[in-house]
Amino acid sequence: MDIFKNAQKAWLLLEDGTLYEGYGLGSAEDAIGELVFNTSVVGFQEILTDPANANNIVVETFPLTGNYGVNHENDLHESITARGWVVREWCPQPSNFRCEGRIDEFLEKKNISAIFDLDTRAITRKIRDGGVQKALITRQDPRSDLDVALAKIKAWKPGCPVWVGYQDKVTFDKLDSKYNITMVNYGIRNDVIKALMARGCRVTVVPASYTEKEILETAPDAVVLCGGAGLEALRTNYYEQAENAIDGAEETVAALMRSGTPVLGIDFGHQLMALAMEGSVEKMHCGHRGANCPVTELASGRTFITSQNHGYIVKDIPTEAVVSHLNSNDKTCEGLEYPQMKAMSVQFIPESEIGRKNFDGIYERFLGLIG
Numbered sequence: 040m041d042i043f044k045n046a047q048k049a050w051l052l053l054e055d056g057t058l059y060e061g062y063g064l065g066s067a068e069d070a071i072g073e074l075v076f077n078t079s080v081v082g083f084q085e086i087l088t089d090p091a092n093a094n095n096i097v098v099e100t101f102p103l104t105g106n107y108g109v110n111h112e113n114d115l116h117e118s119i120t121a122r123g124w125v126v127r128e129w130c131p132q133p134s135n136f137r138c139e140g141r142i143d144e145f146l147e148k149k150n151i152s153a154i155f156d157l158d159t160r161a162i163t164r165k166i167r168d169g170g171v172q173k174a175l176i177t178r179q180d181p182r183s184d185l186d187v188a189l190a191k192i193k194a195w196k197p198g199c200p201v202w203v204g205y206q207d208k209v210t211f212d213k214l215d216s217k218y219n220i221t222m223v224n225y226g227i228r229n230d231v232i233k234a235l236m237a238r239g240c241r242v243t244v245v246p247a248s249y250t251e252k253e254i255l256e257t258a259p260d261a262v263v264l265c266g267g268a269g270l271e272a273l274r275t276n277y278y279e280q281a282e283n284a285i286d287g288a289e290e291t292v293a294a295l296m297r298s299g300t301p302v303l304g305i306d307f308g309h310q311l312m313a314l315a316m317e318g319s320v321e322k323m324h325c326g327h328r329g330a331n332c333p334v335t336e337l338a339s340g341r342t343f344i345t346s347q348n349h350g351y352i353v354k355d356i357p358t359e360a361v362v363s364h365l366n367s368n369d370k371t372c373e374g375l376e377y378p379q380m381k382a383m384s385v386q387f388i389p390e391s392e393i394g395r396k397n398f399d400g401i402y403e404r405f406l407g408l409i410g
Contacts, residue, residue, distance in 0.1 A: 046062035046063060046064070047062065047063045047067070047178055048060065048061075048062060048063070048178070048180070049061055049062055049063035049064075049154045049176060049177065049178050050154070050175075050176075050177055050178075050179075050180060050181055051125060051154050051157065051162070051174060051175070051176055052174060052175045052177065052181045052188055052189070052192065053074065053165075053172055053173075053174045053192075054172045054173040054174065054189070054192050054193060055169075055172060056185070056189060057165065058181065058182070059154075059157045059158070059161075059162065060157065061154045061155055061156040061157035062154065062155055062156050063152075063153070063154060063178050064124075064126075064129065064143055064146060064153035064154065064155050065124070065143060065146025065147050065149075065150075065151045065152055065153040066146065066147060066150045066151055066152045066153075067152070067178050068150070068152055069152065069175060069176065069177045069178075069179075070096060070122045070123035070151075070152035070175070070176045070177075071096075071122065071173065071174070071175050071176075071191065071192055071195040072094050072095050072096040072121070072122030072123055072173070072174065072195075072197075073094055073095050073096065073171050073172070073173055073174075073197065073350075074095075074096045074098065074125075074162075074166060074171060074172055074173065074174035075092075075095045075096070075097055075098065075166065075171050075325070075326055075328055075350065076097070076098040076099075076100050076159075076162070076163045076166050076167070076325070076328065077097050077098070077099060077100065077328040077329055077348070078100045078101075078328065078329030078330075078331060079099075079101070079328075079329050079330040079331070079346075080101045080330070081107075081330070082330060082346075083099065083104045083105065083142065084109050084110075084113040084114065084142075084145065085113055085114075085115050085230075086099075086121070086348075087120055087121050087124060087145075087146075087149070087151060088113075088114040088115045088116050088117075088119065088120055088121075088149075089115045089116070089121070089228065089348055090115070090116050090119045090225075090226030090227070090228065090266045091226065091266065091306065091307070091348045091349060092120070092121035092122075092348065093119050093120070093121070093122070093226065094122060094197040095121050095122060095123075096121065096122055096123035096124070096125060096174050096176060097121050097123070097124055097125065097328075098125040098126075098159055098162050098163060098166070099124070099125065099126045099127070099159065100159060100160075100163050102127040102128055102159065103127070103128050103129070103130060104126050104128070104129050104130070104142065105126075105129040105130040105131075105133060105141065105142035105143075106130035106133055106134070107133055107134065107135035107137075107138060108133030108134075108135055108137075108138030108139065108140060108141060108142070109133075109138070109139060109140050109141070109142060109144075109145040110137045110138065110139040110140075111139060112137070114229065115228045115229050115230060116226070116227070116228065116229065119226065120149045120150075120151050121151060122151075122152075123151065123152045123153060123154075123174075123176045124146065124151055124152075124153035124154075125153070125154055125155075125157070125159060125162065125176075126153065126154075126155045126159065127155065127156070127157070127158075127159045127160075128155060128156070129142055129143070129155055130142075131143070152176045153176070154176050166325050167325055170324045170325055171324075171325055171326065171350065173192045173193070173195055174192065175188060175191065175192050207246070208243060208244070208245050208246070208257070209243070209244045210241065210242070210243045210244075211232055211236060211241070211242045211243075211244070212241045212242075213236055213239070213241065215239060216236075216239055216240060216241035217239040217240070218238075218239060218240045218241065218260045218261065218406060218409060219240075219241050219243065219257075219258060219259050219260045220235055220240045220241065220242050220243070220259060220260065220261055220262070220263055221242075221243045221244075221245060221254055221257045221259035221261075221262050221263070222235075222242055222243070222244045222245070222262070222263040222264075222265060223244075223245055223246075223247060223249065223254065223262065223263070223264050223265075223308075224244050224245060224246055224247050224266070225247050225264060225265065225266045225307050225308065225311070226265075226266030226307070227244060227265050227266045228265065228266055228388070230388070230390065231263070231265050231266075231305060231388070232244075234389065234390045234402055235263070235402065238402055238403075238406060240406075242263075243257050243259070245257060247288070249291070250291055251290075251291045251294035251295050251298065254291070254295060255295075255298060255300065259300060260300075260301070260409045261300060261301035261302070261303065261381075261405065261406070261408065261409055262295055262300055262301070262302045262303070263302075263303045263304075263305065263308070264292065264302065264303070264304045264305070264307075264308030264311055264312065264384075265304075265305040265306060265307070265308050266305070266306060266307055266308070288311060288315075289311070289314050289315045290315075292311050292312055292314075292315035293315035293316065296312065296315060296316070296377065296380050296382045297380065299380075299381065300381065301381040301382070301405065301408035301409055302380075302381065302382040302383075303382075303383055303384065303401075303405040304382075304383070304384030304385070305384070305385060305388065305389070306347075306348070306349055306386065306387075306388060307349070308384060309353065309374070309375065309384035309385055309386045310349075310351055310352075310353055310386075312375070312377075312382065312384045313353040313356070313357055313360065313375065313384070316357035316358075316359050316360060316377070317357055317358075318353055318354075318355050318356055318357035318360065319353070319354045319355040320351050320352065320353055320354060321351065321352060321354040322350060322351055323349075323350050323351060323352055323371075326348075326349060326350035327347040327348075327349055327366070327371075327386075328347065328348050328349070328350075329346070329347065330344075330346045331344055332344070332345050332346070332347045332366065332368075332387065333345070333366070333367035333368060334364050334365070334366060334367060334373045334374075334387055335364065335365050335366075335367045336363065336364055336374075337362065337363060337364065337365065338363065342367050345373075345387035345388070346387060346388045347386065347387045347388065348388070349386060352371045352372060352386070353371075353372045353375070353386070354372075356372065356375070357375075357377075359377050359378075359379055359380070360375040360376065360377050361375065361376050361377075361378060362374065362375060363375060363376045363383070363385075364385060364386075364387075371386075372386065373385060373386045373387060374386065374387075381408040383404065383405060383408075385401055389401040389402060390402070
């Protein structure tokens with residue numbers, strides 16, 4: 040097809056000097072980020088708009104993508120996107136009753152740089168064996184001045200767009216709402232809002248800069264902490280004018296947890312709650328990213344398939360917490376409960392837009408803490 044014949048050459052350069060050659064897709068601008076892989080078979084639009092990927096160049100391990108197109112409903116966030124995208128092959132003729140456009144058009148609209156027609160299996164093995172590292176997607180052959188290109192990659196530091204989607208207080212309401220839920224915006228996902236609203240919740244999203252006093256002034260029946268782009272982004276560019284923002288966030292969350300108001304942490308919120316209770320968090324070798332991550336619920340012994348997208352885990356469990364879920368593969372912490380407080384957290388995404396929806400009992404358990 041002409042669309043492939045006219046494609047420009049592009050390169051993926053890793054921080055260690057490894058170079059892959061392919062063809063450009065989407066934005067022609069250079070993109071630098073942390074190179075990670077995602078094992079999901081579907082959900083490419085959600086992956087590209089997940090706030091947790093705000094600093095990532097994502098490698099799709101499944102060889103074909105874009106075959107069912109894009110639509111206006113599947114964005115997890117309206118404005119935050121991944122920094123780059125790496126795929127083996129993309130489909131220029133999508134077919135689906137919900138399709139509203141092609142993936143290349145979506146990438147151009149969102150200004151996402153991408154590269155295709157390279158060996159994504161080799162790249163995935165490199166990340167799996169050697170761990171995540173920084174990388175550059177460019178339309179300019181980096182071999183013309185390799186030292187400059189590598190210096191540019193090494194100088195890059197993860198930042199965060201400070202979760203630009205909802206800077207003001209915004210409420211999502213239904214006529215028959217039973218509960219008032221306040222969600223702190225650490226990079227919220229639309230699928231979490233939808234799941235809460237489906238259970239009769241009025242969801243008020245407040246900026247991450249809100250203090251415990253300001254959050255409780257919204258008169259919540261419960262509070263949800265969700266999303267985020269990782270601790271590195273939080274420490275380098277969380278509140279625009281606060282160098283110790285991570286400490287401020289921990290203090291706010293600790294006060295919320297001790298206030299008697301039910302609190303649910305999801306994904307980054309799970310990590311932040313552990314930090315607030317003097318636990319510790321560490322960076323993973325290559326992360327858990329995919330819609331096929333098995334998690335065991337310790338109380339029942341049942342194992343579920345979950346959707347996850349994170350590069351950090353809770354390492355040291357807070358003394359106030361009890362582990363409720365473990366990753367079935369590497370036995371890392373996937374859930375915590377705080378018996379002396381009305382608080383609980385999970386590392387995975389309950390009812391994610393990507394993958395199976397068989398862990399929906401998390402929200403029911405959380406809402407059961409109200410009252």
